[in-house]
Amino acid sequence: MNFLLPLLALLPLPEAAPSRPAAPAPKYPVAAIPAALREGAHAVLRADDEVVTVKSASRLVHSIHYVVTVLDQAGDDFGLLTTPYDALTSISYLRGAVYDADGKLLHALRSTEIRDQGMGGRDGSLMSDARVRFADLRQPQTPYTVEFDYETVSDNTLFYPSWAPQAEEGLAVESASLRVSTPGSLPLRYQERQWTGPALSHSAVDGQEVYEWKLANRPSLEEEELAPPLRYTTPMVALAPGIFEVQGHKGNASTWQGLGQWSYDLNANRDQLPPATVAKVAALVQGAPDVRTRVQRVYEMLQSSTRYISIQLGIGGWQTFPASSVATNGYGDCKALSNYTMALLNAAGVPAYVALVGAGRHHADLRPDFPSLQFNHAIICVPMTAPKADTLWLECTSQTEAFGYMSSFTGNRHALLVTPRGGQLVSTPHYDARHNRLERRLDLFLDATGGATATARTLRTGLEQDQYASLLHDLAPAEQKKYVTEHLRLPTFTLTKFNLAAASTPTAPAVVENLGLTLPGFAPPTGKRAFVNPNLLSRLPALPALIGERQAELWLPTASLHTDTVRLHLPAGFRPEALPTAVKFSTDYGTYSNNFQALPDGTVQYIRRVDLKRAHLPRTAYTGYVDFRRKISIADKAQVVLVKTES
Known part of the structure; x- marks a missing residue:
C-alpha cells in the first residue's frame, strides 16, 4: 500500500497569489447615448428617477437618483448638486460619483467634499434656518457623467415637490420617471402640464395609491425669442396635498x-x-x-x-x-x-x-x-x-x-x-400702456463740421420706470451715471450732464432723466450734404429671422407707449433738402407712426410714437411680429437730408 498519498494530503498547500479586486463595470458610457439626443445638447439626463412617499399628513419622503452626462463646458452646471433643507426638512443621505466618457469611475464623492452652509444674508438682514449642501463633481475635461443619490424627509407637507425633468435649456432627456405613493386616506392632487409622455399608471397596493409617470428620448431645446419659460412648454407634473399638517397646524389645500x-x-x-x-x-x-x-x-x-x-x-x-x-x-x-x-x-x-x-x-x-x-x-x-x-x-x-x-x-x-x-x-393691479409710458423730448444741435450736442429729458412712468427707480434709490449718482452711460446705444459720445429724479403722474409713479451729450462726428457732411438720423436714443432693433419652424408661443410681456419729440437745430448755412415720408402702420402687436416737419423757425421736428401690446399669441404669430419689428427698425433709421446753401 502506498502511504505517500495520504501523507501528501496532509501537507499545507502553497499559498495562491492574492487576487486583485475586479474593476467596477463601466456605467453610462457616452457612446450609448442616441445620436439624436446628443445633437445640440450641452448635457443629457441619463436618469432622473424620483420617488415621493407620503407617510402621513405631516411627513413626506423624497428620494432621487439623478444621472447626467455633461457634453461640453456650457453644461458644467449640471455637475453641481445643491440640496436645500431647513428645520422641517432633513437630508437622509447624499452619495455621488463621476465617470469618464467610457463610463469608468473617476471618483466617488466623499463626505468631506460635501459643503454645508446657511442661506442667511451676508449683511445680517436675513434670519433663516434654511441651509444647503453642495456636491461639486464638475470636471476640467468633457464629456463626463455625474451620478447622485439623495433623500430628504420633510415634516412640512404644505409643499409637495414638482417634477420637471426638462426645465433647462440645452438638456436632453434619455430617461426619467416619477413614482408617488400615498395612503388611500390622503388622495394625491396632481396636474399634468404640457404632458406628451405615456399615460399615467395608477394602482392600489396594500392600502397605498401608487402613481407613476415616465418620459424618455426628448431632444434638447433652446429658448426661443420672446417665448414662454420652459416650464410652460415642457412636460411636468405638479403635486399638491389635500389634507396637510405643519407643526400641529392642520389645513386643507384642495x-x-x-x-x-x-x-x-x-x-x-x-x-x-x-x-x-x-x-x-x-x-x-x-x-x-x-x-x-x-x-x-x-x-x-x-x-x-x-x-x-x-x-x-x-x-x-x-x-x-x-x-x-x-x-x-x-x-x-x-x-x-x-x-x-x-x-x-x-x-x-x-x-x-x-x-x-x-x-x-x-x-x-x-x-x-x-x-x-x-x-x-x-x-x-x-x-x-x-x-x-x-x-x-x-x-x-x-x-x-x-x-x-x-x-x-x-x-x-x-x-x-x-x-x-x-x-x-x-x-393685483393691471398695468397697461396708459401706465407704462416713455416720453422723451430731445434737442439736437448740429455744427457745420458734423459734430453735435444734445439735451434730452425723458419721463418714464409705471413699469417703464421700475429699473430707473431702483437706480435712483439703490445707487450713488456716480453709479447711476455709469449704468446709463453703459446702456446708451451710441457709437461715440460724452455724457456732459446727468440727473435722475423721482416724479409722479396721475396714473403711475415716474422717474425723470435729464441728459447732456456731446457727439463728435455725428453727421459729417458729404460734399454739400449731410445725412442726419434724428432718432438718437429710441431706435428699436429688428429681431433675427426665423430659422426652421417656431416651436413656442409668442409672449409679449409688457404693454407700453413710447413717444419721442426731437427738434433738429441746423447749423448756419444749411437747410433741409428732403424730409422722409411719414410712416404709419397698425398690427395685432401694436402701432407705429413717425412724422417729419420743417418748422418756420428753421428747425426740423421729428415725432415718433410706438404703442406696444401685451399678449400671448400662437407660435404662428412670430413671423408677423418679426415683420412688425423689421418695419419699425427701417422707419427708425430714416434720415433727414440737409444741403448747404450757396453763399
Missing part, C-alpha cells in the same frame, strides 16, 4: 378658500398694537378728508419707521410675528410688516387684508385652476368703496416704493386674499 383659511387661522390674533401706537395712528389720521388719505398717511408712517428683515424659522415662514413686536422693534419680514400695516389701518378705521402673492419680475403667475401654495410674498389689499372704488394695494417691505404701486414685482398677476372666511383669489 381649494383656495381652504388654503386661505389655514393662513388666516395660523395668524389670527397677532394684530394687537400697543396703546401708544393706536394713539399715534388716531392723531395721524385726524382730519383726513377721505379713506385714501388715511391709508396714505398710515403707509408713509410705515415706510418712515420700519425696515425689512427676512425671518424664516420653522413655521415662521408662514406665521407672522405679532404686530406689537414690529411696533416695538421697527422691523419684520413681509408677513410681519403686512400684518402690522393691516393692524395700523384697522386702528385708523380702514379694513384691510393680507394677500399672498408670487413675487418677482420674472416670477410666473400662479395657476388658478390648481390650488396650492404658489406664493413667496405678502402684501396688503385695501378694498375701497364709492365714490372711488379702486382697490388700493400696498408693498410693505419697501421704504421707497410709491404709494399704491405694485411694480413689476407684484403687478399683473393673481394673489390670494386672506380673510376670516378663507382665501379669495383676486388680481
Whole structure:
C-alpha cells in the first residue's frame, strides 16, 4: 500500500497569489447615448428617477437618483448638486460619483467634499434656518457623467415637490420617471402640464395609491425669442396635498378658500398694537378728508419707521410675528410688516387684508385652476368703496416704493386674499400702456463740421420706470451715471450732464432723466450734404429671422407707449433738402407712426410714437411680429437730408 498519498494530503498547500479586486463595470458610457439626443445638447439626463412617499399628513419622503452626462463646458452646471433643507426638512443621505466618457469611475464623492452652509444674508438682514449642501463633481475635461443619490424627509407637507425633468435649456432627456405613493386616506392632487409622455399608471397596493409617470428620448431645446419659460412648454407634473399638517397646524389645500383659511387661522390674533401706537395712528389720521388719505398717511408712517428683515424659522415662514413686536422693534419680514400695516389701518378705521402673492419680475403667475401654495410674498389689499372704488394695494417691505404701486414685482398677476372666511383669489393691479409710458423730448444741435450736442429729458412712468427707480434709490449718482452711460446705444459720445429724479403722474409713479451729450462726428457732411438720423436714443432693433419652424408661443410681456419729440437745430448755412415720408402702420402687436416737419423757425421736428401690446399669441404669430419689428427698425433709421446753401 502506498502511504505517500495520504501523507501528501496532509501537507499545507502553497499559498495562491492574492487576487486583485475586479474593476467596477463601466456605467453610462457616452457612446450609448442616441445620436439624436446628443445633437445640440450641452448635457443629457441619463436618469432622473424620483420617488415621493407620503407617510402621513405631516411627513413626506423624497428620494432621487439623478444621472447626467455633461457634453461640453456650457453644461458644467449640471455637475453641481445643491440640496436645500431647513428645520422641517432633513437630508437622509447624499452619495455621488463621476465617470469618464467610457463610463469608468473617476471618483466617488466623499463626505468631506460635501459643503454645508446657511442661506442667511451676508449683511445680517436675513434670519433663516434654511441651509444647503453642495456636491461639486464638475470636471476640467468633457464629456463626463455625474451620478447622485439623495433623500430628504420633510415634516412640512404644505409643499409637495414638482417634477420637471426638462426645465433647462440645452438638456436632453434619455430617461426619467416619477413614482408617488400615498395612503388611500390622503388622495394625491396632481396636474399634468404640457404632458406628451405615456399615460399615467395608477394602482392600489396594500392600502397605498401608487402613481407613476415616465418620459424618455426628448431632444434638447433652446429658448426661443420672446417665448414662454420652459416650464410652460415642457412636460411636468405638479403635486399638491389635500389634507396637510405643519407643526400641529392642520389645513386643507384642495381649494383656495381652504388654503386661505389655514393662513388666516395660523395668524389670527397677532394684530394687537400697543396703546401708544393706536394713539399715534388716531392723531395721524385726524382730519383726513377721505379713506385714501388715511391709508396714505398710515403707509408713509410705515415706510418712515420700519425696515425689512427676512425671518424664516420653522413655521415662521408662514406665521407672522405679532404686530406689537414690529411696533416695538421697527422691523419684520413681509408677513410681519403686512400684518402690522393691516393692524395700523384697522386702528385708523380702514379694513384691510393680507394677500399672498408670487413675487418677482420674472416670477410666473400662479395657476388658478390648481390650488396650492404658489406664493413667496405678502402684501396688503385695501378694498375701497364709492365714490372711488379702486382697490388700493400696498408693498410693505419697501421704504421707497410709491404709494399704491405694485411694480413689476407684484403687478399683473393673481394673489390670494386672506380673510376670516378663507382665501379669495383676486388680481393685483393691471398695468397697461396708459401706465407704462416713455416720453422723451430731445434737442439736437448740429455744427457745420458734423459734430453735435444734445439735451434730452425723458419721463418714464409705471413699469417703464421700475429699473430707473431702483437706480435712483439703490445707487450713488456716480453709479447711476455709469449704468446709463453703459446702456446708451451710441457709437461715440460724452455724457456732459446727468440727473435722475423721482416724479409722479396721475396714473403711475415716474422717474425723470435729464441728459447732456456731446457727439463728435455725428453727421459729417458729404460734399454739400449731410445725412442726419434724428432718432438718437429710441431706435428699436429688428429681431433675427426665423430659422426652421417656431416651436413656442409668442409672449409679449409688457404693454407700453413710447413717444419721442426731437427738434433738429441746423447749423448756419444749411437747410433741409428732403424730409422722409411719414410712416404709419397698425398690427395685432401694436402701432407705429413717425412724422417729419420743417418748422418756420428753421428747425426740423421729428415725432415718433410706438404703442406696444401685451399678449400671448400662437407660435404662428412670430413671423408677423418679426415683420412688425423689421418695419419699425427701417422707419427708425430714416434720415433727414440737409444741403448747404450757396453763399
